[in-house]
Amino acid sequence: MPGQSRPKVSHEVQARVFFRDNWLCRWCKVPVVFASTFRLLRELAVEAGGDPSPAYFHRNWSRRSAPLLDQLGAVVDHVEAYSKGGVHGEENFVTACNKCNARKNNRAASDHTRDHPPKAIRGKYGEPVEWDGMVSVFLALAKNGATLTVTERRWASAFKGILAERAPLRPPGNIKQ
Secondary structure (H helix, E strand, O other), X not given: OOOOOOOOOOHHHHHHHHHHOOOEOOOOOOEOEOXXXXXXXXXXXXXXXOOOOOOXXXXXXXXXXXXXXXXXXXXXXXXXXXXXXXXXXXXXXXXXXXXXXHHHOOOOHHHHHHHOOOOOOOOOOOOOOOOOOOXXXXXXXXXXXXXXXXXXXXXXXXXXXXXXXXXXXXXXXXXXX
């Protein structure tokens, strides 16, 4: 493992990890966002006559060009770093925000959480329950004619598969149980 190049993680596996973790960063517990949603929102804003300069998206997620993605962009992280012998499998993957992923780097999870303990999320209504990383917005924009890259089409397919599997488990929005 150490010294070897890391194999890619499929979109399907990443999508399962994001939904398994409820789109919350494992390390800081904040809700994360799916990056391509912001690319599509930027395009929509420009098409509607908006200013093309707002920093919704940048392909490199730079702080200057896309501060929200730099902070909250969803990534899949290894709990135990692959470069240190960690398994490259779903059981060792967690959802992380871009900042925590960079901050943790290849450190042991225990060292990272000791140095950066997660802060309790204070909110009137508690932890998000139905947060989806803005995937529903991404899929709605894609359905309504947004031009997707090849990679975004793969993401859309992976998300649709996950949502189709989960659909029977969720009651319709307006029916109380």
